[in-house]
Amino acid sequence: MAVQTRRATVEEFDQFIQRPENTDKLFEYVGGEIVEVASSNYSSEVAARILIEIGISVKSRTMGRVTGADGGYVVSGERYIPDVAFISKEKQPEPSHEAYNTTPPDLAVEVLSPSNDPGDIRIKLFNYLRAGTVVWLVDPDKKEVEVYASGQAKKLGLDSILDGGDVLPGFTLPVKEIFPD
DSSP states (O other): OOOOEEEOOHHHHHHHTTSGGGTTSOEEEETTEEEEOOOOHHHHHHHHHHHHHHHHHHHHTTOEEEEOTTOEEEETTEEEOOSEEEEETTTOSSOOOSSEESSOOSEEEEEOOTTOOHHHHHHHHHHHHHTTOEEEEEETTTTEEEEEETTEEEEEOTTSEEEOTTTSTTOEEEGGGTSOO
16 A cells, blocks of 8 residues: 655644644654555554553553554654554653654554555654664564664564563563464
8 A cells, every 4th residue: 555645844744734634644744754654454453462561561550651553743853653652651741632742752663564665664763763762663574573772673583572671661572472363
């Protein structure tokens, strides 16, 4: 599925998403382009599995807030909608009511889908890391998770355990539980 993009300034993006014909759609502002966010059911299911596990862990320990695939963030001046995000209570004690939270998340989970542009993913990864956000890049086709944190990267396969590191201490999830049978 091709996703339409168009060049714009961030101000034009902010105006674009307010138009009545766009209020029921999700858009990101990546590398100077407006990108409509689209997913597949499989990618969405993978993201939901991660969201549930992180949500349970965060709620039980009142660590902060978790958002899903319609929670936007301003990251390095751009506008992103990660599939799952976590922001600590210390970093943001009260919920944001903005369409794009001006505080970048502590953790962003990006689940790849057929419509993702590899160049956009690289730009987002760079900007997330620049903002101090840990990124889990999940590839449902390869059944792998790449973990990016400042100065480190690792690839996890089905037999690995994904852990929350310093961002979600105590959180663990077997990678094989992320992907439906």
